[in-house]
Each structure stands twice: as structure tokens, then as C-alpha cells.
Amino acid sequence: MTQPEDIPYAFQMAWNNHDMQSFSTLFHDDATFVNRFGHYVRGVDEIIKLHAPIHATIYSDSTLENELVDVAVRRHRERSSRAYAACRRRVC
Numbered sequence: 001m002t003q004p005e006d007i008p009y010a011f012q013m014a015w016n017n018h019d020m021q022s023f024s025t026l027f028h029d030d031a032t033f034v035n036r037f038g039h040y041v042r043g044v045d046e047i048i049k050l051h052a053p054i055h056a057t058i059y060s061d062s063t064l065e066n067e068l069v070d071v072a073v074r075r076h077r078e079r080s081s082r083a084y085a086a087c088r089r090r091v092c
Contacts, residue, residue, distance in 0.1 A: 004071045005068055005071055007026060008066035008067070008068050009066065010022075010026055011023070011026055011066060012064060012065060012066045014026065015055075015062075015063070015064050016063045016064065018055040018056075018059070018060060020048050020051060020052050020055065023047075023048065023051065024044050024047070024048050027044040027047055028044070029043060029044055030042065030043060031043065031044055031047060033046075033047045033050065035050065
């Protein structure tokens with residue numbers, strides 16, 4: 001992945017393959033994540049702890065499709081990027 005625009009597709013592929021190792025590489029160590037239920041977590045380890053159990057059970061046959069909405073690149077100590085995507089989750 002070389003561009004912020006690649007993030008939604010990489011997220012989609014990791015999600016659809018239920019690959020938590022690949023999923024974890026998409027986040028900075030201090031990243032934050034809010035799921036569709038409003039559950040907020042901070043840090044890549046917490047993000048994986050939130051997702052791993054559901055991918056092993058209730059979401060084990062789910063897929064999603066992402067559509068890139070916007071990319072924002074900001075300078076703060078080091079370069080960071082945010083990619084905003086619209087997600088559609090489907091259960092097969």
C-alpha cells in the first residue's frame with residue numbers, strides 16, 4: 001500500500017478474508033476506531049481485540065464493500081493520512 005487511497009480496498013480485503021494480521025497493519029499504533037455501534041477503542045491491539053472475536057464467530061461469513069469518499073493528509077509531528085470510506089457490510 002503506497003497511497004492513502006489504497007486503504008479502503010486493503011481494509012475490504014483484510015475484512016473479507018477475516019485476516020486480522022493484515023487488518024492490524026492498516027492502523028497506526030495509536031489509531032482510534034469507532035464501530036457501527038459507537039464502541040470506541042484506541043490502539044491497534046484494542047482494535048484487533050474488538051474485531052478478532054466477531055470475525056471468528058458472527059461475522060465469519062460476512063463481507064463488505066468500501067467506496068472511497070475522501071482522503072485528508074495532515075502534518076502532525078510525522079505525516080499521517082486519513083481515508084474516509086463508505087462501507088456496506090453483507091452477510092452471505
